[in-house]
Amino acid sequence: MYSSVPASYDVVVIGAGTGGYVAAIRASQLGKKVAVVEKQKSLGGTCLIWGCIPTKALLEHAHALKIVQNSDEWGIALPYGAPALDMQRIHARKDKIVSGLTRGVEFLFKKNKIDWIKGTAALAGKGRVDVVEGDKQTLQAAEIIIATGSSPRGIPGIEIDHTRIITSDEAIHLTDIPKSLVILGSGAVGVEFASIYRRFGSDVTIIELLPRLVPVEDEAVSAELEKTFRKQGIQSLTNTRVTKAVGTASGVDIEAEGPDGKSHKLKADILLVATGRGPVTSGLGVESLGIALDKGYIKVDSLCRTSVPNISAIGDVIAIEGRVHPQLAHVSSAEGILVAERLAGKDVRPLNYDHVPGCTYCDPEIGSVGLTEAAAKKQGYDVRVGSFPFGILGRAKMAGETDGFVKIVADKQYDEVLGVHMIGPRSTELVAEAALALRLECTVEELIKTIHAHPTFSEAIGEASHAVHGAAIHM
């Protein structure tokens, strides 16, 4: 389209998020000549620019504030009175972390001799990718990997004006802390922002359509989160449907239908819509090439092949038949590696999506992997469970983080660990042991025999496994 002799590559990746950039690096490591087309000014996609990294940076600030606010308990005197937030400096620190990491990806591209083509890509058929905005040109590719990710999705009837009614893209940049914040949706994004802004001083209300917060988690985890949120002053309205939201000069007028079927009115400075994310395929040309879609997502098989030969797709933009595809950074990266290795002729196996750890960095944190108790029962397992509260652990007492527990779901017949669900301090780190346990088809007995160091938070996993066998030591 733009040049008579298109630049030619073994692999062209569209999108440099955690799926695309990891796929590119792995393909290059395996000897492929690789280009990545990315339309943003920096590399790293949602995770690095608007998602995982900036939100977790803000959560670390919230945690630091929590320690300072509890200075009495720690025996630290604050001679100048109550702590105050400096949002300019908070954002400056967060932005520095983000830019350090995005530049790190740029460095890795140079190191691996990957060409970053700055612009917007469109599929043009027969192995061609047109860069239609930015560095306009045509690329020829033996293989194409679509890794265009996702963007915030609203709900019908609620217009996102990006000022009063916002998405996570704006919530990470707020320089004025809202007096009141209503959050629509209690998935990971919703509850993380609830923790950030409640700690920063906002009155926070979460509205969830389903009967409980974090509905994908084990029911016990949802109940514990609701309880600790209540203690922190976060209001949870479950079984509640927002029917109308209108941004005004001074805030947002919200109407919601509660479990009683009656309409309730709420007012807030800001409404954050955190109801999920949809695929980014607009202008990409997937329809004209006949790539099969499922509700707008690119349909792939278990090795991330689309319906069109030599075109693969990974990450948030894909749908896998017969199951919910988790929109997580580590899943997109694992798919990127899988595709790069498949294209290099390696013997690859489908990912086990049942063993993907999920982390939610609200306060208290949630980490989980495998079947919930309800899901295990539904699948016909004879289930037995064991739980151990963090509050009993010396390490948790020292940290002043005593809410929450570890719960292990196991199969009675073979003693296999089916799922591990935790809410409490460092759960997003502790879940790594649980993910390995599931990968190795570990029994509860093997977890019991695994020596957990003292004093650590990980002792809660050891104790919960003892509890499955009815014999926790410290309870």
Ligand SMILES: Cc1cc2nc3c(=O)[nH]c(=O)nc-3n(C[C@H](O)[C@H](O)[C@H](O)COP(=O)(O)OP(=O)(O)OC[C@H]3O[C@@H](n4cnc5c(N)ncnc54)[C@H](O)[C@@H]3O)c2cc1C
């Ligand atoms: C607030 C928030 C917090 C999150 N926290 C976590 C977390 O803690 N842990 C976790 O695992 N996940 C988290 N996620 C999810 C995670 O960010 C995504 O799952 C992950 O980024 C998906 O990676 P991806 O490569 O599929 O897509 P993306 O990261 O969305 O990258 C897609 C890239 O493609 C580019 N692109 C799109 N179309 C084109 C085109 N036509 N031409 C050129 N470039 C194009 C985009 O600019 C973008 O850079 C979070 C998400 C959000 C919103």
